[in-house]
Every structure is written in C-alpha cells, then in structure tokens.
Amino acid sequence: MLPTPSTSHVNFDRVYEPAEDSYLLLDTLSAPSETGFLRQRFNALSRLDHTNSSPPLVLEVGVGSGVVLAFIAANAESIFGRHDVLTLGTDINSFACRAASQTVQSAVQESHSHSIALDIVNGDLASCVRPHTVDVFVFNPPYVPAELPDFAQHAAFSTLSKSDSSTTFEQDSYLLELSYAGGVDGMEVTNRMLGQIPHILGPSRGVAYVLLCAQNKPEEVKMNIRLWGPEWRAETVGSSGKLAGWEKLQIVRIWSEVSS
C-alpha cells in the first residue's frame, strides 16, 4: 500500500472531502495491472523513436482536496517508474485550487519524490489546457444525478467577500454541489469533459482515467467512446461496491492504440 497524502489542512465545509471514489482512483492507479500498463507506456527506453523520453504531464480536472493528484505526484516512481513526472490541476472552486496546491506540494516534499508540481488553476474542466499536451488525464467528476447548481452565483460564491473572513452556509452548499451534482444521469459535466478528451490527450501515449457510477450507464458511455474512431479503447480497470449486482463505482481507462 502506497501512503495516502495528508489533507488535514483542507476545510471540508467548502472543498470535497476524499471519499470512496477518491480512494478507488488511488487503488486503481497503484494496482499492479495499471502500473504495468503505465510503466510500459511511459518507459523511456521502450520506443526507438524516443518520443517517450520526455516527462509525462499528468492533468487532473476537478482536483478538490488534491488527494489524487498528490498521490500520483508522490508515488510517480512506483506508478510510472520515472523521476520526472509533471502534475497540473484545475478546479472550478478557487478554494479547492489553493487547498490542493498545498496537498500536492506537501506530499511531494514528504515523499522526497522528484515529481514537478505545476499549478492548480481555477478553470472550467480542461478549457485552458493547450491541445494535445496531456499524457495522463484523471477525472473524478460530479457524477450524482442531481440538478446542476445555479452558476449565476459563481462569481459571488467562489471567493471570500472583502468584508467577510469566512464563507456563508449558502456559499459552502453551492461549492460542494459543484463537486457532486452531475445533472441528468449524473452525466452532464462528464459528457462535456469526454468531448474535450480527444483534443487534450497527446497523440501517441495519452491515456485518461474517468470515474463513473452505476447511474451514469457506464456500458453506454464506453460504447460511445469507442465510436470516436477505430483506434479508441475504453475499458473498466477498477471498481468498488456492488449495487444490485452492478459495480457501484468504476474507473474507465480511455486511450488510443495507434498502430505502429
């Protein structure tokens, strides 16, 4: 078991607290089957053209407390077999950006990892990321079938007002809704993100990990991804909890297999 990064500094009134879904991502990414896949894909020596020798960029969208990105940064050597992994994150909640930045930096320091922690930026999904630069993409989306929050309040709710030193209850409720409410089938945000994935992943070695719950109709989601083109693959590589015979949560790995 690789150590779980500390998030004791995070205020969970307004930032999503690590839960079963977060831990499923950690377990999946550090499972021998997945590290085997990643080590092969990112092994600098495995390809003659040396396109693999440049440091992999890991992007997590919706970092929340930062526990998943921090885990990857701190354990990059075990997961990728490399000392030069770059991490980048985004979150729509500016409080999460600050909290996650600290989580990642502390985890890298404590683990004496050689990973390079770039910034956690405040943004909508991966809209500000330069196309085809991401090698490993991770997304624990707002997947609960629940009405999306009222984004009209975002500007007012995403920062502390000058006169207040703390957030209000309404503000906290809104910020937490952003982290779990996924609209119809819990898929509205995930579908927007899936639409961006082919544009952000690097062409030869990009791979994405997206968490889904049973209500998201994961089999349908995977089938739709395979329709992106003949080179696209989507497979369940981790799961937890049974709900009436179905996996409650699962991690889908999305990648393209370019024939060489």
Place this chain on the structure above:
Amino acid sequence: MKLLTLNFLTCAIKSCKSSPASFPLHPRDATLEIIESDLNLAFLRNILPRLMWSELCTITRELGLPALPETVPTGEDMVEKKEGEEEVASQTAKDLHRVLLETGIREGGLVCGNCGHEYKVLEGVGNFLLPGHLV
C-alpha cells in the same frame, strides 16, 4: 503561477484554440515571486523537447527577465563535465531551472493574443473561468 505552467496553457475560449495567437498567453502588469526548489537535472534534460522555446523566450522578454539563449539548449548544455565526478548542473541548467520552476507570477494578468481577453492571477492562482462558462 510557475512560468513552466504557461507552456501548457492557452486561451480558454474555444474559438481561439485554432489561432496560433492564443498561445502563449502574454503577462501584463505582473508581479513576480521567486520560490526556490531543488534542481532536477534529469527533468531539465528531458523537458527540453516539450518546451515551446520561442514562446518561452517571448514570455521572459515581456516579463523583463534576462534573455534566454535564442535556440533551445541541448541535453549536453545542461551538464558541466567534470572528470571522474558526478554530473554537475551547468549555468544554463541553473538559469533554466530559475526561469521555469522558481519564477512565478504572483499577481497580474495573462492576455490572449487572439481575442484580447485578460485572465487574472491572484495570489499565484490563475483564474481561467469565463463568464460564458457560468451561464
């Protein structure tokens, strides 16, 4: 916000992505900070092919930082050869580490060269949310 982060960011407006002018984002009225970190020689050597060098030169020029070499350094440029000793980081490597990983934008703006939109950096955190995202 580290300058290396800017190597991977572009204007968040969808219609800007196809325009070369949307990258890099141009710093405006930036207050810089230095946060020291350990130099990772293997990383510096490996990252070279991933750097958009001329755009990086543009950013450092716009920030008034010391000029970078006109062409991207090679892996050998990163190491100062010393007989019978461990590899030592060259001055070029130290300068590059300083620029990419220790120099950050604390406060200021980042402007898209295509649409002119200015993204704010507050306390080191860049805000790339657009009003359109939130409707």
